[in-house]
Amino acid sequence: MEAIEEGMADYAVLPIENSSAGIVSQNYDLLFEFENYIVDEVVLQIKHALLGVPGANLQDIEVIYSHPQALMQSEKFLQDHRNIRAISVENTAVAAKKVADEGDIHQAAIASSLNAKLYGLDILEPVVNYNDVNSTRFIIVTNQKVFRKDAGKISICFELPHTSGSLYRMLAHFIYNDLNMDKIESRPIPGRNWEYRFFIDFEGNLNDSAVKNALRGIRNEAMNLKILGNY
Amino acid sequence: MEAIEEGMADYAVLPIENSSAGIVSQNYDLLFEFENYIVDEVVLQIKHALLGVPGANLQDIEVIYSHPQALMQSEKFLQDHRNIRAISVENTAVAAKKVADEGDIHQAAIASSLNAKLYGLDILEPVVNYNDVNSTRFIIVTNQKVFRKDAGKISICFELPHTSGSLYRMLAHFIYNDLNMDKIESRPIPGRNWEYRFFIDFEGNLNDSAVKNALRGIRNEAMNLKILGNY
Numbered sequence: 001m002e003a004i005e006e007g008m009a010d011y012a013v014l015p016i017e018n019s020s021a022g023i024v025s026q027n028y029d030l031l032f033e034f035e036n037y038i039v040d041e042v043v044l045q046i047k048h049a050l051l052g053v054p055g056a057n058l059q060d061i062e063v064i065y066s067h068p069q070a071l072m073q074s075e076k077f078l079q080d081h082r083n084i085r086a087i088s089v090e091n092t093a094v095a096a097k098k099v100a101d102e103g104d105i106h107q108a109a110i111a112s113s114l115n116a117k118l119y120g121l122d123i124l125e126p127v128v129n130y131n132d133v134n135s136t137r138f139i140i141v142t143n144q145k146v147f148r149k150d151a152g153k154i155s156i157c158f159e160l161p162h163t164s165g166s167l168y169r170m171l172a173h174f175i176y177n178d179l180n181m182d183k184i185e186s187r188p189i190p191g192r193n194w195e196y197r198f199f200i201d202f203e204g205n206l207n208d209s210a211v212k213n214a215l216r217g218i219r220n221e222a223m224n225l226k227i228l229g230n231y
Numbered sequence: 232m233e234a235i236e237e238g239m240a241d242y243a244v245l246p247i248e249n250s251s252a253g254i255v256s257q258n259y260d261l262l263f264e265f266e267n268y269i270v271d272e273v274v275l276q277i278k279h280a281l282l283g284v285p286g287a288n289l290q291d292i293e294v295i296y297s298h299p300q301a302l303m304q305s306e307k308f309l310q311d312h313r314n315i316r317a318i319s320v321e322n323t324a325v326a327a328k329k330v331a332d333e334g335d336i337h338q339a340a341i342a343s344s345l346n347a348k349l350y351g352l353d354i355l356e357p358v359v360n361y362n363d364v365n366s367t368r369f370i371i372v373t374n375q376k377v378f379r380k381d382a383g384k385i386s387i388c389f390e391l392p393h394t395s396g397s398l399y400r401m402l403a404h405f406i407y408n409d410l411n412m413d414k415i416e417s418r419p420i421p422g423r424n425w426e427y428r429f430f431i432d433f434e435g436n437l438n439d440s441a442v443k444n445a446l447r448g449i450r451n452e453a454m455n456l457k458i459l460g461n462y
Contacts, residue, residue, distance in 0.1 A: 019424045022417075025253055068299070087318055133424045164434065165411040175406045180396040184415055186253075193250045193364045203395065 001034040004143050012036070012141045018046070020131040021072040028187050028199055031141075031157065031228050038155055038229025039148075040140040047134070048074055049113040050125040051096055056105040058124050063087060065095035066110035074110050076130035084108075096121060139229075147206055147230040153182070154206065154230045156215070157199045158222035159189055166221075167198075173217040174202060177210040199228075206230045232265040235374050243267070243372045249277070251362040252303040259418050259430055262372075262388065262459050269386055269460030270379075271371040278365070279305055280344040281356040282327055287336040289355050294318060296326035297341035305341050307361035327352060370460075378437055378461040384413070385437065385461045387446070388430045389453035390420055397452075398429075404448040405433060408441040430459075437461045 003009040014027045031038075048070050052061060061084055064071075068088045071078065078086055089095050092111035099109045100119035108124060109115070116123050160166040174181050180203040186196040204211040206227070219225045234240040245258045262269075279301050283292060292315055295302075299319045302309065309317055320326045323342035330340045331350035339355060340346070347354050391397040405412050411434040417427040435442040437458070450456045 019419050020421065022256055022419050085318075087316075131422055133422065135424055137425075164413075167413065167415070168406065168411045171402050171412070172406050175399065175403050180399045181402070182395075182398065184398070184417070186414070186416070188250050188253050190251065191362055191364065193366055194368075 001030045001036055001141070004036050004141060005034045007143060010142060011039075013042075013138050014141060015069070015136050016041075016139045017137045018069060018073060019133060019135045020129065021069055023185055024069060025187060027139075028185060031155075031199070032197060032226065036141045036143050037145050037227075038139045038231055039142050039146045040231050041137055041153075042140070043135050043137050045134065046073070046129065046136050047112065047127055048092075048110050048129045049116065049123050050077075050108050050128050051099060051111055051113075051116050051119075051121040052108040052124045053099060053103055053105055054120070054122050056108065056122060056124060060105045061108045061124070062106040064108050064110055065089050065098055067091050067095070070110045070129075073129040073131070073134055077125075077128040093118075145227075149205075149207075151205055151230040152203060153201060154204050154211065155199065155201050155228040156218075156225065157197055157228060158218060158225040159195065159197045160222055162194045170198070170218060170222055173214040174200075177214040179204055179210055179214055197224075232261045232267055232372070235267050235372060236265045238374060241373060242270075244273075244369050245372060246300070246367050247272075247370045248368045249300060249304060250364060250366045251360065252300055254416055255300060256418060258370075259416060262386075262430070263428060263457065267372045267374050268376050268458075269370045269462055270373050270377045271462050272368055272384075273371070274366050274368045276365065277304070277360065277367050278343065278358055279323075279341050279360045280347065280354050281308075281339050281359050282330060282342055282344075282347050282350075282352040283339040283355045284330060284334055284336055285351070285353050287339065287353060287355060291336045292339045292355070293337040295339050295341055296320050296329055298322050298326070301341045301360075304360040304362070304365055308356075308359040324349075376458075380436075380438075382436055382461040383434060384432060385435050385442065386430065386432050386459040387449075387457065388428055388459060389449060389456040390426065390428050391453055393425045401429070401449060401453055404445040405431075408445040410435055410441055410445055428455075 004012045095109035096111040096115035096119045099107045183201040185199040189195045235243045248254050326340035327342040327346035327350045330338045414432040416430040420426045
């Protein structure tokens with residue numbers, strides 16, 4: 001996000017939500033922190049495999065490295081193998097590379113099977129995520145406000161004080177303007193107790209008058225309204 | 232939750248939300264899975280310390296053990312000490328005990344300073360959570376439907392199909408019945424892509440007619456409506 005904001009890269013592709021594990025909360029927080037905009041989204045089916053050094057077997061494995069989200073998506077497998085310690089690393093490719101570099105038959109990585117080829121590892125288990133329909137939604141982000149004319153989805157965020165009814169009043173702007181909300185998420189505002197930043201996806205285009213009405217109402221009552229994208 | 236449901240224990244106290252790290256998503260999922268009810272809630276201020284074996288110094292530390300939530304709440308400290316590897320364990324007390332048992336000056340635990348006394352450890356850093364106002368909200372759960380007459384907060388959950396406008400229609404029941412929502416959270420439904428279970432806290436008592444109206448409307452349109460508590 002820093003590289004995009006500073007113009008050192010044109011686009012970033014960020015995982016924002018997984019159909020088994022839920023939202024990637026850190027990436028929601030980054031959407032607020034940086035002046036970047038969502039220009040599109042894409043959904044990919046995700047399969048995690050268990051990879052070990054050539055010759056290793058599942059019963060040899062004592063430690064598994066992976067990204068925390070991949071570990072969450074493989075929770076049932078890890079619960080069935082409680083003797084194996086799970087350790088979080090930066091991403092699944094780092095996990096696979098670490099296992100390949102260290103060459104220890106007691107170590108394995110949870111990563112896509114593509115990494116087996118890349119790093120010369122064996123596939124010990126082809127699928128360890130517990131949900132057959134495991135998919136991840138990725139957003140594509142850039143530092144320009146690119147609001148497409150045919151766009152049908154708007155993502156915004158805003159902050160609310162911790163007063164009774166503030167969430168009620170904010171959502172009423174969507175209801176009274178007949179705007180369909182697809183998703184609502186809240187994240188704590190750092191340093192403030194029980195005050196939230198809300199992330200809402202709703203159907204519409206920034207040129208629609210109902211959308212303009214709702215955003216005007218929200219801007220008057222909420223703090224730090226930010227249009228994250230219309231795509 | 233299993234012990235409570237089966238009557239082997241009377242009450243459970245579960246962390247449900249932290250003011251820095253956000254919701255404890257697994258405990259939301261458990262509220263749906265088990266036939267238990269929220270009867271009260273309590274908020275505690277949380278301070279995490281870094282604990283090591285007697286004689287250890289911060290610059291000796293190579294590995295830190297703690298619960299994933301405590302690691303998230305100490306994210307800035309961990310980022311400032313990137314050479315230290317963070318490893319998740321079952322809870323913060325297990326982390327402290329492990330450090331005490333293994334007696335290695337390169338290991339530390341993030342846990343409350345109380346654990347220093349309990350396990351004979353030194354406090355290497357008194358506060359490693361990055362948010363001064365770090366608080367956790369706990370819910371108290373039992374297997375009886377205890378709906379207090381003077382209760383002013385209701386927690387419910389329900390599931391929605393992935394159709395345009397389903398969230399909109401559901402929230403309209405709160406708006407049109409003038410019910411203040413305090414909190415709304417969504418969690419993926421296992422095995423179904425992009426379908427969500429919503430958890431809503433709102434102000435009211437199950438005997439209020441506006442509450443009865445709203446719940447009747449929700450029950451007609453949503454799936455698996457569950458009253459989690461009125462407290």
